Amino acid sequence: MINSRDLLATLVGFDTTSRESNLQLIEFVRDYLAGFDVPCELVYNDERSKANLFATIGPAQLPGIVLSGHTDVVPVDGQPWSVAPFELSERDGKLYGRGTADMKGYIACVLALVPALVKATLKRPVHIALSYDEEVGCLGVRSLLKALEQRPVKPMLCIIGEPTELKPVLGHKGKLAMRCDIHGQACHSAYAPLGVNAIEYAAELIGELGRIGQRLKDPEHHDARFDPPFSTVQTGVITGGNALNIVPADCRFDFEIRALPAHDPSEVAQALQSYAEQHVLPRMRAVSEQSDIRFSELSAYPGLATDARSEAAELIAAFSGSREFGTVAFGTEGGLFDAAGIPTVVCGPGSMEQGHKPDEFVSLAQLHGCDAMLQRLLLSISG
Known part of the structure; x- marks a missing residue:
């Protein structure tokens, strides 16, 4: 059975520090999706050393929901790790490794949902969007958004899975x-x-x-x-x-x-x-x-300031189970999605308190909580 923990172990194993290529991870996800007959589009950088990925499951002619995450991570140079940073380690209910919180944990949960998405009769499509070079200025997602602008139907919601302890966030600087x-x-x-x-x-x-x-x-x-x-x-x-x-x-x-x-x-x-x-x-x-x-x-x-009375806010409240909308100090790709006309919220497993630090971790409870949130999303758009 495919589960988010095992997928996270695979994702952490790819060193996708921003200065490195992310193609091994992207090609793994491409092949993983192909195993469920889900095609995807890759949008490369000029050197073809990195790529964004975009895939759609369900009726593409209708407005859908984007599950978005960045694949790059910050360096581990000079940090006193007690475990191997690019191998998943488990201790006391916590999963350690670079990117576990920021933000491969979310990506693992999204990929774990794919078998259920494929089997379901979806009333709306679910899009999977993975980007590169977020940590160095949200660079990669711009070419992905440019490609999406050519499509006749815009998504109705984007959920950026940055670590917010699964609390819905509507704003950042x-x-x-x-x-x-x-x-x-x-x-x-x-x-x-x-x-x-x-x-x-x-x-x-x-x-x-x-x-x-x-x-x-x-x-x-x-x-x-x-x-x-x-x-x-x-x-x-x-x-x-x-x-x-x-x-x-x-x-x-x-x-x-x-x-x-x-x-x-x-x-x-x-x-x-x-x-x-x-x-x-x-x-x-x-x-x-x-x-x-x-x-x-x-x-x-750009910053993000989604209206708490918007449909996007109502949807994330239903999926997350909370109407306690918050803001975060760190930036995300959310402002760029929003500027492209795609209403955006931020909600994902883990905490940025662990991000960018040695012995970065996400708890198993947060990972399972994200699985449950995505299952609620699936139920809400299934026939």
């Missing part, structure tokens, strides 16, 4: 990740005023970014549904300089904005760029005309 490159002029540190110190000007910009972040904390910008209840800004990476006795000519820093759904994160980037152009760059160019400040986008995805 969006994200914009940016890079700032500062180019100044090098010289001997004994003659520092003759140079343009890129690190010091970067520090000035980072300071202004912090002041922008402080303004976002004003109560007028709050949304009490989120924790923290305001948009946040932070600088995560900075590099620059070659030696202490050389005024550094170059510096680079990366920053991100985690924005409430109602807040456009590009406003922060634009405010910082305006500050750079009006207050910083003129002073740099007064010393060296070749000085420059450049901003570039690294990644972005």
